[in-house]
Amino acid sequence: MTVEPVNVAEYERLAAERLEPGSLGYFAGAAGDERTLRANVEAFARWHLRPRVLVDVSAASAATTVLGTPVSMPVLVAPVALQRMLHPDGEAAMARAAAAAGTIMTLSTIATTRPSEVAAAAPGAPRWFQVYVLKDRGVTRALIDEAIDHGFSALVVTVDAPRAGRRERDLRTGFAVPPGIDMPAVRAATGSQGPVTPQEFFALVDPSLTWEGFERIAADSPVPVLLKGVLTAEDARHACDSGAAGLVVSNHGGRQLDGVAASLDALPEVVDAVGGRLEVLVDGGVRRGTDVLVALALGARAVLVGRPPMWGLAAGGEAGARRVLELLRDEVELALALLGAPSPRDIGGDHVAHASG
Numbered sequence: 001m002t003v004e005p006v007n008v009a010e011y012e013r014l015a016a017e018r019l020e021p022g023s024l025g026y027f028a029g030a031a032g033d034e035r036t037l038r039a040n041v042e043a044f045a046r047w048h049l050r051p052r053v054l055v056d057v058s059a060a061s062a063a064t065t066v067l068g069t070p071v072s073m074p075v076l077v078a079p080v081a082l083q084r085m086l087h088p089d090g091e092a093a094m095a096r097a098a099a100a101a102g103t104i105m106t107l108s109t110i111a112t113t114r115p116s117e118v119a120a121a122a123p124g125a126p127r128w129f130q131v132y133v134l135k136d137r138g139v140t141r142a143l144i145d146e147a148i149d150h151g152f153s154a155l156v157v158t159v160d161a162p163r164a165g166r167r168e169r170d171l172r173t174g175f176a177v178p179p180g181i182d183m184p185a186v187r188a189a190t191g192s193q194g195p196v197t198p199q200e201f202f203a204l205v206d207p208s209l210t211w212e213g214f215e216r217i218a219a220d221s222p223v224p225v226l227l228k229g230v231l232t233a234e235d236a237r238h239a240c241d242s243g244a245a246g247l248v249v250s251n252h253g254g255r256q257l258d259g260v261a262a263s264l265d266a267l268p269e270v271v272d273a274v275g276g277r278l279e280v281l282v283d284g285g286v287r288r289g290t291d292v293l294v295a296l297a298l299g300a301r302a303v304l305v306g307r308p309p310m311w312g313l314a315a316g317g318e319a320g321a322r323r324v325l326e327l328l329r330d331e332v333e334l335a336l337a338l339l340g341a342p343s344p345r346d347i348g349g350d351h352v353a354h355a356s357g
């Protein structure tokens with residue numbers, strides 16, 4: 001008898017059994033000693049939830065809006081590269097899974113599927129496009145234009161990766177994307193489609209990008225632009241004057257600078273600095289519905305999940321990814337009811353306390 005996984009951790013174990021070592025190391029791994037990777041998950045355990053009783057939760061629902069877009073839950077799919085390395089259906093399956101679960105998928109610049117194909121896979125579903133600003137601005141522009149022409153309704157500009165983090169699992173396995181797997185952005189930027197390592201991809205990213213460059217992108221964009229990879233109050237204040245519509249507090253799942261704070265630990269100072277001027281999202285280490293509520297109590301509008309839906313895709317294709325997202329939605333809804341907060345809107349700072357007192 002096969003038993004269906006009942007939580008994210010069980011999907012992770014199943015995915016680990018199915019993936020070959022190079023792919024598993026790429027998706028599971030992070031930079032350096034992976035301290036930040038572990039810290040992201042552990043940070044949630046340092047908060048207690050403070051439930052209220054005798055609240056009418058008969059209509060408790062996880063539904064909310066993010067940048068004005070209705071979603072079934074405050075959980076979005078983070079941009080994750082190379083999804084065809086997890087399952088042949090790759091990003092198209094992820095787009096259908098997110099659509100079925102009622103949430104937004106963010107397509108990576110380093111996707112193995114074109115924006116137009118992702119749009120065709122889930123027409124009508126809300127989708128965002130993640131931008132790495134490449135040295136070749138013509139290629140960057142063409143990718144953004146393709147995404148906007150195909151209904152991607154926001155850009156997420158990732159700014160924590162002027163160079164690739166030192167991912168030692170990939171160095172050990174010699175991980176590279178095989179030539180049979182197309183990476184449209186890389187092909188456009190290099191004109192070739194040989195095997196590509198993450199290091200080689202990041203060499204295409206423009207390490208000279210500054211706030212002025214970001215401001216130009218935001219000013220030129222017909223759709224809202226979020227800034228992904230902010231961890232400090234200083235950068236959050238800067239972002240408020242940059243034309244950004246939102247921020248993603250993120251350390252890239254621990255894959256860039258090892259030793260930075262867990263995203264959850266950076267969230268309060270960013271929320272404080274932003275002072276309600278922008279929507280603040282957060283990602284890194286969310287594995288449970290109760291984690292989502294902690295992030296909301298600390299001021300996030302919503303969270304993004306990177307690895308969890310990828311484990312679902314690896315374990316069971318579109319159905320697996322969808323199931324992971326639905327599990328998270330069910331967990332959020334149950335936790336809202338038990339917390340005495342019928343809607344994500346009802347969650348405030350007094351719904352959590354630091355576990356140390």
Ligand SMILES: Cc1cc2nc3c(=O)[nH]c(=O)nc-3n(C[C@H](O)[C@H](O)[C@H](O)COP(=O)(O)O)c2cc1C
Nearest residue numbers: 027078079080081108158252253284285305306307
């Ligand atoms: C295998 C992998 C590939 C990723 N690729 C990208 C990417 O192409 N662009 C990007 O902005 N972030 C990328 N990220 C970071 C995620 O968007 C997100 O910040 C991170 O996964 C959140 O942490 P979590 O995996 O603990 O949920 C990647 C993360 C992983 C694990």
